[in-house]
Amino acid sequence: MTAPARVLVVEDDTTIREALVGCLEDEGFAVTAASDGRTGLERATADPPDLILLDMRLPVLDGWGFAREYHKTAEPRARVVVVSAATDAARYAREIAADGWLAKPFALDQAVATVRRFIPADTGRGD
């Protein structure tokens, strides 16, 4: 049995964060979460995930600051998907050279599909 793929959700809105965590856990991913960029960075380095869902407007350290710091950490690094309002998501993703983006408001099916697309093929699901 392959270890479940790990996803880190960095999102300051409690409801969105809980919904993403619950849904991805239901899908068999191992999910950790953080509500600000600094804590997110600590989680990302302490327990390296395969994918990071990153909100951009965050307290303490915002998405841009997170990306800057995260790029300085040692390889291998996780794929990063920007989660933001539709008008900004694509632009923000370009700005921080992210792998993809998910526009708010999103359907949970979309969120799951996006995560699956960016999880490396050799990392299996836990279920």
Added chain:
Amino acid sequence: MRLPLRDVSVRSRLGARAGAASWSGPIRGGADAEWSRFCYCPALTLIDVTRGATTPDDPRRETGALNRAHTALRESEELFHLLVERVQDYAIFLIDADGRVATWNLGAERIKGYAASEIVGRPYATFFTPEDREAGKPDRLLRRARQEGRVEDEGWRVRSDGSLFWADAVLTGLFDDEGRLRGYAKVTRDMTERRRLEAELAARQAAEIAVQLRDEFLSVAAHELKTPVTGVRAMAELALRRITRAGGTMDPEQVRVALERIVGQSTRLGRLIERLLDLSRIQAGQLQVEPGRIDLARLVEDTVATAAVAWPEHSFEVHAPEALWVEGDALRLEQVLANLLDNAAKYGAPGGTVGVELAVVGDEARLAVRDRGEGVPEAERTRLFDPFFQGHNASHQSGMGLGLYVSKQIVELHGGRLWAEFPEDGGTRMVVGLPYASVGSAAA
């Protein structure tokens, strides 16, 4: 008309070029030849009168030369008259040493509306508005032209029909070879149209900025609205997925949490929309308060209790009397206090203390909310109550920048005031002052 050519060298150089098709060069004037203009004169027909007159060897030739010189001079003067008279875009005329109009041209007639016969001999002060005349402006300009050689002025002038035009005028003092004042040359251009265009341009630019601000605001508002919409949708979908997955049932505890979240986010959405409506009410002058007798102490207690639930990591310290009755709109004042508490929690130190004080100071009931955060940078303090102004942590954008703006309007509708203080030991202290009548409170 004669140009005040006092500079001998210029005159001799003019002479040296007599008969040329055109001439250009400097011409100086003023009491001490202190001003100069680089001039271009087409079809110049000046002749060197001086040299013609002093050629001694042939009297007949001399007389002929003089005649030719006089003819040429007359022709030249005629041409020059024509030039000045026919210019339409500029009023070019002479004012005598006493300040009366001495000559007139087509441009002056066109711009100012007087025919030469109506205006020559009358004071040039006629062109000024009564206010300018009263303030002594016409004389002041003449004096400066006399003392400084020339003076420029922009301002409203009066046409013969009483209408106003915006003039750009240059007044030049004219002096003879002995330095005596002979009069003044006045060149005036009607800039009304240009001024109107400039005003139009400024208005258009202001409108563009307003549109840009509105667009930015709409983008921020849309962003703000999307967050709770995303939350409601995600929570509802999560519940549905779980019900489907479990074959039509769901753990009641999970249902409760999901529903609570949905209620919370819907409430937030409703509040944001209410704030947007407040903005449009304020802009339409239709924001109203419905005052009644309210106990501020009770209002503080209730509002702080709600804030404490929303910000579980913060502690709220309240100093308030048992009761404090004022005239006010309970719902609106609760909105103000909730906004101040929200800001204090948001911009204060994470997990810090928010202080709330209620007291009577003079004839005011004062309600102060104090945080221990970074305060507000000095450069941003004047904009604190502006609509769309966002807090200092710009990247963590939260809110639409309407809270303090709307709060201030509400407090002012109560006849009160809202201001910010920045204590030396850090943080921000927002103070609401509401009118307080101690007699009324004793009766309550």
